[in-house]
Amino acid sequence: MLPAETAAASATPSADELPPAPPPARAACTPPGCWVIDDGGVGELRLGAPLALADLGPEPAKRFFARTIADAQPVEGFRLDAPPLAVAVRPRMGTAAGALGLARQGRLLVAAVYVEGPGPETARGAGVGATLGDLARLHGAPKPHDVPPTWGHDECAVAVPDLENVWFYFESCERARGGAPSVRVGVYALAIEDW
Secondary structure, X not given: OOHHHHHHXXXXXXXXXXXXXXXXXXXXXXXXXXXXXEOOEEOOEEOOOEOOHHHXXXXXXXXXXXXXXXXXXXXXXXXXXXXXXXXXXXXXXXXXXXXXXXXXXXXXXEEEEEEOOOOOEEOOOOEOOOOHHHHHHHHOOOXXXXXXXOOOOOOEEEEEOOEEEEEEEEOOHHHHHOOOOOOEEEEEOHHHHOO
């Protein structure tokens, strides 16, 4: 070996000196792929199924939320970034530590999934940003009605005939009728919400 080759070889760290590789990022996908919105949930997050710690990403305690929504209904859960989701859970524990303890035991259940940004869509292509016209074309006659704000700026819930547990939220029904896009999609079964 020449002196320059020897120096280069010794400067290259061995495999045991390298830092561990970061965990792989959750793959982004588009329907009809892994994050399809349907009556049973969003992608791998299924209503009534346990929420796994692996679903929460790094530092899950920082993703925990507990608040009231709509007409002062208590809700708690975790926010995810990729895709942008809020996952409401049952039973409510009131703290991140309590919820994460149940998740470790496989006893923390998905009560609702709220899609908060682009990405997840129904198998027919409707997601956050869909208009009433899009919903009519893709899912049949939408049925808008006024509701108390769920998370804020979402005072109109719209049901579609072929998805019983899926609701498209708009800032207001008046704006929705004027062509404004949906701001959120919620997937929940009222029977599960009442656990």
